[in-house]
Amino acid sequence: MAANAPPRDADAASRPMIEIVDLQKTxxxxxxxxxxxxxxxVGSTCVxxxxxxxxxxxxxKHMIGLLKPDSGKVVIDGEDIVPLSVEHLQRVRAKFGMVFQAAALFDSMTVFENVAFPLRQHTKLSEDELYAKVRAKLDLMGLKREVESKFPSDLSGGMRKRVGLARAVVLDPKIVLYDEPTTGLDPITTDYVDEMILAAQKGLGVTSxxxxxDISSAFNVADQIAFLSKGVIVENGPPEQLRESQQPAVKVFLETWFGKN
Ligand SMILES: Nc1ncnc2c1ncn2[C@@H]1O[C@H](COP(=O)(O)OP(=O)(O)OP(=O)(O)O)[C@@H](O)[C@H]1O
Ligand SMILES: [Mg+2]
Incomplete structure (x- = not known):
């Protein structure tokens, strides 16, 4: 489990990859x-x-500079991105992979071309090098060779998510942002996506x-859980801390979840 993973080096483990300071948005x-x-x-997973x-x-969206705050800082890898121009933000965004809720694959492209797309946009690799990179990421997500030539419409929801994950990490980003990666998936596929998130963290050292x-999914992948309510983070810490929280909003959320599941 992520919480038990030994830090690769103590300095890196305590240095923030992302730091949000007094951020306000109306x-x-x-x-x-x-x-x-x-x-x-660095290298941890925050849910x-x-x-x-x-x-x-x-x-x-503030973390990747798609929205600007009214006030506050968004420090990514040591740099406050709030004052940056669109051009400079492009450089910062190259550090990110993003997995959108609905996989957001290109329907007219094969799985291979979907995953190769960021490489074609941002690098000048030969076809052989490109293939090797795409194959490595498909392997990481447990996707076999025969999937490469399929189109997104031929795949199950879970497979599409895995292709989306492979594409999000193909440029070896330092940070991956996942917006609701398991919503709408069955429990087995949810477990699989959780494993993929952990694989990206352990295998590639990404900060997520x-x-x-989904609380059980959150508890599976998180080193740290931040609970947002009424504009602020009311609880923030390891999963056990959330479980024992006395914050009314957290208690209601957990009771509703465990009542239903
Ligand atoms: N571009 C925008 N312009 C105006 N209001 C916005 C914009 N984006 C979000 N909001 C508002 O901000 C609030 C928070 O929206 P947000 O999408 O962050 O919620 P969320 O926590 O992600 O919810 P969900 O779990 O349903 O995805 C909502 O009231 C939404 O209507
Ligand atoms: Mg949302």
Whole structure:
């Protein structure tokens, strides 16, 4: 389990890859984030939990510079990205892989071309080198050779997610952001996606942020769980801390989940 993984080196393990400082964001009258503080250490996995509309996706969009805060800092790998221009942000975004909720594959491209796409855009590799890189990531996600020539419409939901994950890590990003990677999947496929998230962390050393509705999945992958409610993080720590939380919003969330599952 992620929480028990030995840190590769003590300095790297405690240095934040992502640090959010006093972040605020309002849309019109809607105060969505009113003072977010969060640190995600290098090589660790942070799960963000919270009710629907609590601002999880808005927070994640700030991490990759898709939204600018009204105030506060978003420090990525030591650099505050808030003041950066669009051009400079492109450089920072090359450090990220992002897995969208609906896999967001290109329907007209084969699995191979979907995963190769970021490499064709950002590198000048030969076809042989390109194939080797794509194959390595498909292997990591447990996708066999015969899948390469298939189109997304030929695949199950779980397979599409795995292709989306392979594409998100093909440029060897330092950070991978996952927005609801297991929503709508059956329990077995959910377990598989959890394993893939852990494989990306252990095999590639990536720092991950995972938005989830699924508590058991969160407990499987998280080193740290941050619970978002009413614009702030009301609980933040290892999974055990969340389980024992006395915060009313957290207690209701956990009781509702365990009542249903
Ligand atoms: N671009 C935008 N313009 C205006 N309001 C927005 C924008 N993006 C998000 N919001 C609002 O911000 C709030 C938080 O939205 P967000 O999508 O972050 O919620 P969430 O926690 O991800 O919810 P869910 O679990 O349903 O995905 C919502 O009230 C939403 O309507
Ligand atoms: Mg969302």
């Amino acid at each position: 849309f019109g009258e809607n105060k969505v984030l009113t003072g977010i503080n969060l640190k995600v250490p 963000i939990l919270g009710g629907s509309g609590s601002g999880k996706t808005v927070l994640m 942020v995972v938005i989830s509705h």
